[in-house]
Amino acid sequence: MSHGTSRVRIAVDAMGGDNAPGEIIHGAVMAARDGATDIILVGQQDVVLKHLAAEGASQDLVKIVHADEVIREGEAPALAIRQKRHSSIVVGTRLLRSGEADAFISAGSSGAVAAAAATYLGMVEGMERPTVGGGFSSFAPNIVVMDLGANVDCKPHQLVSFAIAGTVYARTVYGVQNPTVGILSTGSEEGKGNDLVKSAYPMLQASGLNFIGNIEGNDILMGKANVIVCDGFVGNVLLKFYESIGDRARVWLMGKYPSISRLVGFLFDKVLPIKKLSYEGEEEGSGLLWGIDGVVRIAHGACHAEHILHGINGARKAIEVDLVGNLKREIAHLKEQGKLQQGGLS
Amino acid sequence: MSVEEQVKDIVAKIAHIDKSIMSREATFKEMKADSLDIVQALVAIEEQFDIEIPDEEAQKFRNFGDFVSYVEQEVAKKG
Numbered sequence: 402m403s404h405g406t407s408r409v410r411i412a413v414d415a416m417g418g419d420n421a422p423g424e425i426i427h428g429a430v431m432a433a434r435d436g437a438t439d440i441i442l443v444g445q446q447d448v449v450l451k452h453l454a455a456e457g458a459s460q461d462l463v464k465i466v467h468a469d470e471v472i473r474e475g476e477a478p479a480l481a482i483r484q485k486r487h488s489s490i491v492v493g494t495r496l497l498r499s500g501e502a503d504a505f506i507s508a509g510s511s512g513a514v515a516a517a518a519a520t521y522l523g524m525v526e527g528m529e530r531p532t533v534g535g536g537f538s539s540f541a542p543n544i545v546v547m548d549l550g551a552n553v554d555c556k557p558h559q560l561v562s563f564a565i566a567g568t569v570y571a572r573t574v575y576g577v578q579n580p581t582v583g584i585l586s587t588g589s590e591e592g593k594g595n596d597l598v599k600s601a602y603p604m605l606q607a608s609g610l611n612f613i614g615n616i617e618g619n620d621i622l623m624g625k626a627n628v629i630v631c632d633g634f635v636g637n638v639l640l641k642f643y644e645s646i647g648d649r650a651r652v653w654l655m656g657k658y659p660s661i662s663r664l665v666g667f668l669f670d671k672v673l674p675i676k677k678l679s680y681e682g683e684e685e686g687s688g689l690l691w692g693i694d695g696v697v698r699i700a701h702g703a704c705h706a707e708h709i710l711h712g713i714n715g716a717r718k719a720i721e722v723d724l725v726g727n728l729k730r731e732i733a734h735l736k737e738q739g740k741l742q743q744g745g746l747s
Numbered sequence: 748m749s750v751e752e753q754v755k756d757i758v759a760k761i762a763h764i765d766k767s768i769m770s771r772e773a774t775f776k777e778m779k780a781d782s783l784d785i786v787q788a789l790v791a792i793e794e795q796f797d798i799e800i801p802d803e804e805a806q807k808f809r810n811f812g813d814f815v816s817y818v819e820q821e822v823a824k825k826g
Contacts, residue, residue, distance in 0.1 A: 477782070478782075479781075479785070479786040480786075480802075482786065483786055483802055484802060516783050519787060520787045521790070529763055530783075
Protein backbone atom coordinates (compact mmCIF):
# COMPACT_ATOMS: atom_id res chain seq x y z
CA MET A 402 0.00 0.00 0.00
CA SER A 403 1.15 3.51 -0.68
CA HIS A 404 3.09 5.18 2.07
CA GLY A 405 1.10 7.25 4.51
CA THR A 406 -2.28 6.02 3.28
CA SER A 407 -4.23 2.79 3.32
CA ARG A 408 -5.12 3.04 -0.34
CA VAL A 409 -4.36 -0.05 -2.36
CA ARG A 410 -2.58 0.47 -5.70
CA ILE A 411 -3.59 -2.01 -8.38
CA ALA A 412 -1.82 -2.35 -11.70
CA VAL A 413 -4.12 -3.39 -14.55
CA ASP A 414 -2.85 -4.88 -17.82
CA ALA A 415 -4.66 -2.66 -20.34
CA MET A 416 -3.55 -4.73 -23.33
CA GLY A 417 -4.44 -8.29 -22.29
CA GLY A 418 -7.64 -10.15 -23.19
CA ASP A 419 -9.99 -10.66 -26.12
CA ASN A 420 -11.79 -7.40 -25.39
CA ALA A 421 -8.74 -5.28 -24.60
CA PRO A 422 -8.09 -2.50 -24.36
CA GLY A 423 -11.65 -1.07 -24.41
CA GLU A 424 -13.36 -3.31 -21.85
CA ILE A 425 -10.31 -3.51 -19.62
CA ILE A 426 -9.89 0.26 -19.46
CA HIS A 427 -13.63 0.71 -18.94
CA GLY A 428 -13.51 -1.65 -15.94
CA ALA A 429 -10.43 0.05 -14.55
CA VAL A 430 -12.06 3.48 -14.91
CA MET A 431 -15.15 2.20 -13.06
CA ALA A 432 -12.90 1.03 -10.22
CA ALA A 433 -11.03 4.33 -10.16
CA ARG A 434 -14.32 6.25 -10.05
CA ASP A 435 -15.47 4.09 -7.12
CA GLY A 436 -12.62 5.78 -5.34
CA ALA A 437 -11.50 2.86 -3.17
CA THR A 438 -8.43 1.96 -5.19
CA ASP A 439 -5.60 3.71 -6.99
CA ILE A 440 -5.42 2.33 -10.53
CA ILE A 441 -2.29 2.03 -12.65
CA LEU A 442 -2.98 1.19 -16.30
CA VAL A 443 -0.09 -0.64 -17.93
CA GLY A 444 0.11 -0.59 -21.72
CA GLN A 445 0.83 1.41 -24.83
CA GLN A 446 0.40 4.97 -23.66
CA ASP A 447 -1.14 6.43 -26.83
CA VAL A 448 -3.72 3.64 -26.95
CA VAL A 449 -4.55 3.99 -23.27
CA LEU A 450 -4.90 7.77 -23.54
CA LYS A 451 -7.25 7.44 -26.51
CA HIS A 452 -9.51 5.08 -24.58
CA LEU A 453 -9.42 7.22 -21.45
CA ALA A 454 -10.54 10.18 -23.54
CA ALA A 455 -13.40 8.11 -24.94
CA GLU A 456 -14.39 7.28 -21.35
CA GLY A 457 -14.41 10.98 -20.52
CA ALA A 458 -11.83 10.20 -17.85
CA SER A 459 -9.29 12.81 -16.91
CA GLN A 460 -5.63 11.76 -16.83
CA ASP A 461 -5.62 12.47 -13.10
CA LEU A 462 -8.04 9.61 -12.49
CA VAL A 463 -5.51 6.87 -13.19
CA LYS A 464 -1.75 6.57 -13.51
CA ILE A 465 -0.37 5.21 -16.79
CA VAL A 466 2.81 3.16 -17.04
CA HIS A 467 3.96 2.70 -20.62
CA ALA A 468 4.71 -0.79 -21.95
CA ASP A 469 5.65 -1.14 -25.63
CA GLU A 470 4.94 -4.76 -26.22
CA VAL A 471 2.04 -7.17 -25.94
CA ILE A 472 2.31 -10.91 -25.34
CA ARG A 473 -0.27 -12.68 -27.51
CA GLU A 474 -2.17 -15.86 -26.77
CA GLY A 475 -0.32 -18.80 -28.26
CA GLU A 476 3.17 -17.48 -27.58
CA ALA A 477 5.25 -19.87 -25.47
CA PRO A 478 4.89 -18.28 -22.01
CA ALA A 479 8.39 -18.78 -20.59
CA LEU A 480 10.03 -17.64 -23.81
CA ALA A 481 7.65 -14.71 -24.27
CA ILE A 482 8.41 -13.15 -20.90
CA ARG A 483 12.14 -13.27 -21.74
CA GLN A 484 11.77 -11.95 -25.27
CA LYS A 485 9.16 -9.29 -24.46
CA ARG A 486 10.58 -7.70 -21.35
CA HIS A 487 8.72 -4.47 -22.16
CA SER A 488 5.35 -6.19 -22.45
CA SER A 489 2.42 -5.08 -20.31
CA ILE A 490 2.52 -8.40 -18.43
CA VAL A 491 6.19 -8.18 -17.51
CA VAL A 492 6.11 -4.43 -16.78
CA GLY A 493 2.95 -4.80 -14.65
CA THR A 494 4.44 -7.69 -12.67
CA ARG A 495 7.64 -5.77 -12.06
CA LEU A 496 5.64 -2.87 -10.59
CA LEU A 497 4.77 -5.21 -7.71
CA ARG A 498 8.34 -6.23 -7.30
CA SER A 499 9.56 -2.63 -7.16
CA GLY A 500 6.85 -1.75 -4.65
CA GLU A 501 5.09 0.67 -7.01
CA ALA A 502 1.91 -1.43 -6.98
CA ASP A 503 0.26 -3.77 -4.47
CA ALA A 504 -1.45 -6.12 -6.92
CA PHE A 505 -1.61 -6.90 -10.63
CA ILE A 506 -4.51 -8.14 -12.74
CA SER A 507 -4.37 -9.30 -16.33
CA ALA A 508 -6.75 -10.93 -18.80
CA GLY A 509 -3.82 -11.69 -21.09
CA SER A 510 -2.08 -15.02 -21.65
CA SER A 511 -2.58 -16.94 -18.40
CA GLY A 512 0.62 -18.89 -18.92
CA ALA A 513 2.64 -15.72 -19.44
CA VAL A 514 1.11 -14.05 -16.37
CA ALA A 515 1.92 -17.12 -14.27
CA ALA A 516 5.44 -17.36 -15.69
CA ALA A 517 6.14 -13.65 -15.13
CA ALA A 518 4.78 -13.81 -11.59
CA ALA A 519 6.82 -16.90 -10.69
CA THR A 520 9.94 -15.42 -12.24
CA TYR A 521 9.82 -11.84 -10.99
CA LEU A 522 7.91 -12.19 -7.71
CA GLY A 523 8.96 -15.70 -6.76
CA MET A 524 7.02 -18.43 -5.04
CA VAL A 525 5.97 -18.65 -1.42
CA GLU A 526 8.35 -21.11 0.22
CA GLY A 527 6.82 -24.58 -0.03
CA MET A 528 4.90 -23.81 -3.21
CA GLU A 529 6.63 -24.91 -6.39
CA ARG A 530 4.27 -23.65 -9.06
CA PRO A 531 1.48 -21.06 -9.27
CA THR A 532 -1.97 -22.60 -9.13
CA VAL A 533 -5.45 -21.38 -9.95
CA GLY A 534 -8.41 -22.65 -7.99
CA GLY A 535 -11.98 -21.77 -7.38
CA GLY A 536 -15.41 -22.87 -6.36
CA PHE A 537 -18.13 -24.19 -8.63
CA SER A 538 -21.01 -21.81 -8.16
CA SER A 539 -24.63 -22.65 -7.41
CA PHE A 540 -24.91 -26.32 -6.45
CA ALA A 541 -21.83 -26.79 -4.36
CA PRO A 542 -21.12 -24.05 -1.88
CA ASN A 543 -17.91 -24.09 0.12
CA ILE A 544 -15.88 -26.23 -2.22
CA VAL A 545 -12.71 -25.26 -4.02
CA VAL A 546 -11.04 -27.24 -6.79
CA MET A 547 -7.29 -26.85 -7.32
CA ASP A 548 -5.74 -26.84 -9.94
CA LEU A 549 -8.05 -25.55 -12.67
CA GLY A 550 -5.55 -25.45 -15.50
CA ALA A 551 -2.35 -23.67 -14.58
CA ASN A 552 -0.41 -26.95 -14.32
CA VAL A 553 -1.48 -29.62 -16.79
CA ASP A 554 1.31 -32.00 -15.77
CA CYS A 555 1.95 -32.29 -12.04
CA LYS A 556 4.29 -34.05 -9.68
CA PRO A 557 2.73 -35.69 -6.59
CA HIS A 558 4.11 -33.15 -4.11
CA GLN A 559 2.59 -30.33 -6.16
CA LEU A 560 -0.84 -31.76 -5.34
CA VAL A 561 0.07 -31.38 -1.66
CA SER A 562 0.88 -27.71 -2.23
CA PHE A 563 -2.45 -27.27 -4.03
CA ALA A 564 -4.17 -28.82 -1.02
CA ILE A 565 -2.50 -26.32 1.31
CA ALA A 566 -3.53 -23.39 -0.90
CA GLY A 567 -7.06 -24.80 -1.13
CA THR A 568 -7.23 -25.13 2.65
CA VAL A 569 -6.30 -21.47 3.07
CA TYR A 570 -8.83 -20.57 0.37
CA ALA A 571 -11.68 -22.47 2.06
CA ARG A 572 -10.81 -21.01 5.45
CA THR A 573 -10.38 -17.43 4.26
CA VAL A 574 -13.02 -17.16 1.55
CA TYR A 575 -15.70 -19.52 2.93
CA GLY A 576 -14.93 -19.34 6.64
CA VAL A 577 -14.60 -23.14 6.98
CA GLN A 578 -12.27 -23.56 9.95
CA ASN A 579 -10.99 -27.09 9.31
CA PRO A 580 -11.59 -27.77 5.62
CA THR A 581 -11.67 -31.37 4.46
CA VAL A 582 -9.36 -32.29 1.60
CA GLY A 583 -10.00 -34.96 -1.03
CA ILE A 584 -8.07 -36.07 -4.08
CA LEU A 585 -10.06 -36.55 -7.28
CA SER A 586 -9.86 -40.13 -8.46
CA THR A 587 -11.68 -42.93 -10.22
CA GLY A 588 -12.68 -44.76 -7.06
CA SER A 589 -13.12 -43.98 -3.41
CA GLU A 590 -10.77 -46.68 -2.08
CA GLU A 591 -7.10 -46.03 -1.50
CA GLY A 592 -5.13 -47.50 -4.38
CA LYS A 593 -7.63 -46.40 -7.03
CA GLY A 594 -6.51 -43.89 -9.67
CA ASN A 595 -3.51 -43.19 -11.85
CA ASP A 596 0.13 -43.09 -10.77
CA LEU A 597 -0.11 -39.42 -9.81
CA VAL A 598 -3.07 -39.98 -7.49
CA LYS A 599 -1.57 -43.12 -5.97
CA SER A 600 1.74 -41.34 -5.30
CA ALA A 601 0.13 -38.21 -3.89
CA TYR A 602 -2.25 -40.11 -1.59
CA PRO A 603 0.28 -41.05 1.16
CA MET A 604 1.83 -37.58 0.95
CA LEU A 605 -1.55 -36.00 1.62
CA GLN A 606 -2.16 -38.48 4.44
CA ALA A 607 1.10 -37.38 6.07
CA SER A 608 0.65 -33.68 5.35
CA GLY A 609 -1.17 -32.68 8.52
CA LEU A 610 -4.10 -31.42 6.46
CA ASN A 611 -7.62 -32.72 7.07
CA PHE A 612 -7.30 -35.32 4.30
CA ILE A 613 -10.29 -37.63 3.85
CA GLY A 614 -9.08 -39.72 0.91
CA ASN A 615 -10.23 -40.16 -2.67
CA ILE A 616 -13.17 -38.20 -4.06
CA GLU A 617 -15.04 -39.36 -7.16
CA GLY A 618 -16.57 -37.08 -9.75
CA ASN A 619 -20.07 -37.61 -8.40
CA ASP A 620 -18.92 -36.54 -4.91
CA ILE A 621 -17.92 -33.04 -5.97
CA LEU A 622 -21.34 -31.40 -6.03
CA MET A 623 -22.32 -33.36 -2.91
CA GLY A 624 -19.75 -31.30 -1.06
CA LYS A 625 -18.00 -34.41 0.22
CA ALA A 626 -14.77 -32.42 0.59
CA ASN A 627 -14.18 -28.70 0.85
CA VAL A 628 -10.89 -28.87 -1.04
CA ILE A 629 -10.57 -31.12 -4.08
CA VAL A 630 -7.14 -31.48 -5.60
CA CYS A 631 -6.32 -32.67 -9.09
CA ASP A 632 -3.84 -31.85 -11.82
CA GLY A 633 -4.67 -28.87 -14.03
CA PHE A 634 -5.53 -31.06 -17.01
CA VAL A 635 -8.33 -32.81 -15.15
CA GLY A 636 -9.40 -29.61 -13.37
CA ASN A 637 -9.67 -27.60 -16.56
CA VAL A 638 -11.70 -30.27 -18.38
CA LEU A 639 -13.97 -30.53 -15.34
CA LEU A 640 -14.44 -26.75 -15.15
CA LYS A 641 -15.31 -26.26 -18.81
CA PHE A 642 -17.69 -29.21 -18.81
CA TYR A 643 -19.39 -27.79 -15.72
CA GLU A 644 -19.66 -24.33 -17.27
CA SER A 645 -21.38 -25.77 -20.33
CA ILE A 646 -24.09 -27.74 -18.54
CA GLY A 647 -26.50 -24.91 -17.75
CA ASP A 648 -26.66 -23.50 -21.25
CA ARG A 649 -26.86 -26.93 -22.91
CA ALA A 650 -29.65 -28.07 -20.56
CA ARG A 651 -31.62 -24.90 -21.33
CA VAL A 652 -31.25 -25.37 -25.11
CA TRP A 653 -32.10 -29.09 -24.89
CA LEU A 654 -35.23 -28.54 -22.81
CA MET A 655 -36.49 -25.72 -25.01
CA GLY A 656 -36.03 -27.93 -28.10
CA LYS A 657 -37.59 -30.98 -26.49
CA TYR A 658 -40.61 -29.11 -25.15
CA PRO A 659 -41.14 -26.14 -27.51
CA SER A 660 -44.65 -25.57 -26.20
CA ILE A 661 -43.24 -24.62 -22.81
CA SER A 662 -40.06 -22.97 -24.02
CA ARG A 663 -41.03 -19.64 -22.42
CA LEU A 664 -41.54 -21.41 -19.09
CA VAL A 665 -38.18 -23.16 -19.48
CA GLY A 666 -36.55 -19.84 -20.28
CA PHE A 667 -38.18 -18.26 -17.24
CA LEU A 668 -37.08 -21.11 -14.96
CA PHE A 669 -33.51 -20.99 -16.16
CA ASP A 670 -33.31 -17.20 -16.12
CA LYS A 671 -35.09 -16.48 -12.87
CA VAL A 672 -35.42 -19.55 -10.68
CA LEU A 673 -32.94 -22.35 -11.18
CA PRO A 674 -29.35 -21.86 -10.12
CA ILE A 675 -28.23 -23.94 -13.09
CA LYS A 676 -28.11 -20.96 -15.43
CA LYS A 677 -25.28 -19.55 -13.42
CA LEU A 678 -23.12 -22.64 -13.29
CA SER A 679 -19.68 -21.22 -13.65
CA TYR A 680 -16.29 -21.02 -12.12
CA GLU A 681 -16.51 -18.51 -9.31
CA GLY A 682 -12.94 -17.73 -8.41
CA GLU A 683 -13.43 -15.54 -5.40
CA GLU A 684 -15.04 -13.01 -7.69
CA GLU A 685 -16.69 -13.99 -10.93
CA GLY A 686 -14.49 -13.69 -14.00
CA SER A 687 -11.08 -13.87 -12.43
CA GLY A 688 -9.10 -15.73 -9.84
CA LEU A 689 -6.06 -15.36 -7.65
CA LEU A 690 -2.82 -16.95 -8.74
CA TRP A 691 -2.03 -18.94 -5.59
CA GLY A 692 1.50 -19.66 -4.47
CA ILE A 693 3.00 -16.44 -5.83
CA ASP A 694 4.67 -14.19 -3.30
CA GLY A 695 2.36 -11.33 -4.22
CA VAL A 696 -1.22 -10.68 -5.26
CA VAL A 697 -1.71 -11.45 -8.95
CA ARG A 698 -5.10 -12.19 -10.49
CA ILE A 699 -5.81 -13.82 -13.82
CA ALA A 700 -9.03 -12.81 -15.55
CA HIS A 701 -10.79 -14.85 -18.23
CA GLY A 702 -9.56 -13.87 -21.68
CA ALA A 703 -13.11 -13.06 -22.76
CA CYS A 704 -13.87 -10.95 -19.70
CA HIS A 705 -15.76 -7.67 -19.75
CA ALA A 706 -15.49 -4.44 -17.80
CA GLU A 707 -17.56 -5.72 -14.86
CA HIS A 708 -15.23 -8.69 -14.46
CA ILE A 709 -12.23 -6.38 -14.33
CA LEU A 710 -14.01 -4.28 -11.71
CA HIS A 711 -14.78 -7.45 -9.69
CA GLY A 712 -11.19 -8.59 -10.14
CA ILE A 713 -9.82 -5.28 -8.90
CA ASN A 714 -12.09 -5.48 -5.86
CA GLY A 715 -11.02 -9.09 -5.32
CA ALA A 716 -7.36 -8.08 -5.44
CA ARG A 717 -8.01 -5.34 -2.90
CA LYS A 718 -9.76 -7.83 -0.59
CA ALA A 719 -6.86 -10.29 -0.99
CA ILE A 720 -4.51 -7.59 0.26
CA GLU A 721 -6.81 -6.49 3.06
CA VAL A 722 -7.22 -10.03 4.45
CA ASP A 723 -3.56 -10.85 3.74
CA LEU A 724 -4.21 -14.00 1.72
CA VAL A 725 -0.55 -14.43 0.82
CA GLY A 726 0.42 -14.03 4.48
CA ASN A 727 -2.21 -16.60 5.45
CA LEU A 728 -0.73 -19.08 2.99
CA LYS A 729 2.77 -18.48 4.38
CA ARG A 730 1.52 -18.96 7.93
CA GLU A 731 -0.31 -22.20 7.03
CA ILE A 732 2.85 -23.62 5.45
CA ALA A 733 4.96 -22.48 8.42
CA HIS A 734 2.47 -24.09 10.82
CA LEU A 735 2.57 -27.41 8.96
CA LYS A 736 6.36 -27.23 8.83
CA GLU A 737 6.52 -26.65 12.59
CA GLN A 738 4.54 -29.84 13.02
CA GLY A 739 7.17 -31.60 10.92
CA LYS A 740 4.50 -32.72 8.49
CA LEU A 741 5.54 -31.15 5.23
CA GLN A 742 8.71 -33.16 4.74
CA GLN A 743 6.56 -36.28 5.03
CA GLY A 744 4.14 -34.60 2.64
CA GLY A 745 6.90 -34.27 0.08
CA LEU A 746 7.47 -30.52 0.42
CA SER A 747 10.68 -29.11 1.72
CA MET B 748 31.79 -20.42 -2.96
CA SER B 749 32.61 -20.99 -6.65
CA VAL B 750 30.42 -19.65 -9.45
CA GLU B 751 29.51 -23.23 -10.31
CA GLU B 752 28.37 -23.94 -6.75
CA GLN B 753 26.30 -20.75 -6.68
CA VAL B 754 24.67 -21.56 -10.03
CA LYS B 755 23.98 -25.07 -8.79
CA ASP B 756 22.35 -23.76 -5.61
CA ILE B 757 20.10 -21.37 -7.54
CA VAL B 758 19.00 -23.94 -10.15
CA ALA B 759 18.48 -26.65 -7.51
CA LYS B 760 16.31 -24.37 -5.40
CA ILE B 761 14.21 -23.06 -8.27
CA ALA B 762 13.71 -26.35 -10.09
CA HIS B 763 13.60 -28.55 -6.97
CA ILE B 764 16.43 -30.69 -8.28
CA ASP B 765 18.70 -32.87 -6.18
CA LYS B 766 22.18 -31.38 -6.54
CA SER B 767 23.70 -34.86 -6.79
CA ILE B 768 22.31 -35.27 -10.32
CA MET B 769 23.54 -31.87 -11.48
CA SER B 770 26.71 -32.84 -13.33
CA ARG B 771 28.13 -30.58 -16.02
CA GLU B 772 27.16 -33.18 -18.61
CA ALA B 773 23.52 -33.38 -17.49
CA THR B 774 20.94 -31.82 -19.82
CA PHE B 775 18.05 -29.79 -18.43
CA LYS B 776 15.72 -32.49 -19.68
CA GLU B 777 17.64 -35.14 -17.75
CA MET B 778 17.42 -32.94 -14.66
CA LYS B 779 13.65 -32.64 -15.27
CA ALA B 780 13.85 -28.85 -15.43
CA ASP B 781 11.12 -27.40 -17.64
CA SER B 782 11.06 -24.14 -19.60
CA LEU B 783 9.73 -22.11 -16.67
CA ASP B 784 12.44 -23.51 -14.36
CA ILE B 785 15.05 -22.46 -16.90
CA VAL B 786 13.67 -18.93 -17.33
CA GLN B 787 13.39 -18.47 -13.56
CA ALA B 788 16.97 -19.66 -13.17
CA LEU B 789 18.24 -17.36 -15.94
CA VAL B 790 16.63 -14.32 -14.34
CA ALA B 791 17.83 -15.26 -10.85
CA ILE B 792 21.39 -15.76 -12.08
CA GLU B 793 21.38 -12.50 -14.04
CA GLU B 794 20.37 -10.72 -10.86
CA GLN B 795 22.77 -12.62 -8.60
CA PHE B 796 25.83 -11.90 -10.76
CA ASP B 797 24.62 -8.65 -12.36
CA ILE B 798 25.15 -10.03 -15.85
CA GLU B 799 22.93 -10.42 -18.89
CA ILE B 800 22.39 -13.74 -20.63
CA PRO B 801 20.97 -13.05 -24.11
CA ASP B 802 18.33 -15.52 -25.25
CA GLU B 803 20.35 -16.40 -28.34
CA GLU B 804 23.21 -17.49 -26.03
CA ALA B 805 20.88 -19.34 -23.67
CA GLN B 806 19.46 -21.32 -26.57
CA LYS B 807 22.95 -22.68 -27.31
CA PHE B 808 23.34 -24.31 -23.89
CA ARG B 809 23.35 -28.06 -24.51
CA ASN B 810 23.82 -29.03 -20.89
CA PHE B 811 24.31 -27.65 -17.40
CA GLY B 812 28.07 -27.33 -18.02
CA ASP B 813 27.51 -24.94 -20.96
CA PHE B 814 25.32 -22.80 -18.71
CA VAL B 815 27.90 -22.72 -15.93
CA SER B 816 30.75 -21.98 -18.36
CA TYR B 817 28.89 -19.02 -19.82
CA VAL B 818 28.19 -17.56 -16.38
CA GLU B 819 31.82 -18.13 -15.31
CA GLN B 820 33.03 -16.35 -18.44
CA GLU B 821 30.72 -13.35 -17.93
CA VAL B 822 31.64 -13.08 -14.25
CA ALA B 823 35.35 -13.20 -15.15
CA LYS B 824 34.84 -10.40 -17.71
CA LYS B 825 33.45 -8.21 -14.96
CA GLY B 826 36.67 -8.78 -13.03
